[in-house]
Amino acid sequence: MEADAFVRHRALPGLGAAGQDALGDARVAIIGIGGLGCPAALYLAAAGVGGLTLIDSDHVSVTNLHRQVLFGPADVGRAKVGAAREALARVAPGTRVDSVEARLGAADASSLLDGHDLVLDCTDTWPSRHAVADACAALGIPLVWGAVQGWFGQVTVFSDGVTLRDLFPEEPPPELASCEGAGVLGPLCGQVGAAMAAQAVVLLTGAGTGLHGTLQVVDAREGGWRSVPVGRGVRA
Secondary structure (H helix, E strand, C coil): CHHHHCHHHHCCCCCHHHHHHHHHHCEEEEECCCCCHHHHHHHHHHHCCCEEEEECCCECCHHHCCCCCCCCHHHCCCEHHHHHHHHHHHHCCCCEEEEECCCCCCCCHHHHHCCCCEEEECCCCHHHHHHHHHHHHHHCCCEEEEEEEECEEEEEEECCCCCHHHHCCCCCCHHHCCHHHHCECHHHHHHHHHHHHHHHHHHHHCCCCCCECEEEEEECCCCEEEEEECCCCCCC
């Protein structure tokens, strides 16, 4: 069954059987099971990642459903991590999914993330983003980072001494801190979340260098991506 499920991966140059085995051995943490975390988790589970840890304190609301694709109307009111775990079990029963119903903060970030091979930051608040980035830097864990707001999305990889604080040393103004007021395009969340999952597969399998040193920014209305250098001394 496994060989049939992942035969297209095994045929990929640079991934192959060894890369698929690496995915099966990997343990990945996803913080934030919302517009980005849902498609990212879905694709990583389907790709054969052996272990996923889902971290989120929120419950499903009706306003989530246009972009958080692991949930349906029957899930409204449920804890996101529990509903997501059940949805992923139907797609990829071979993936172990652990759920942590908590809001990750600076005090517990390191203890929750320690032992993972890779972290995906799919959160939507700056205190959480900085807490995740600081913990990953201290633990030496590569971080795949994404964000969406309005018609725009961003994705990059932080590792090897380059962190989120090199790009955003301080929290942006409140009007830029949340998509609640500005709105967000549902399919754009899927686009950026899938890009984050692709970066995770590249990093876990050693298939390429990924987006380390580059921030990719997408404008959904224009349909184009542009690259922005990321590194010490470079500011967004």
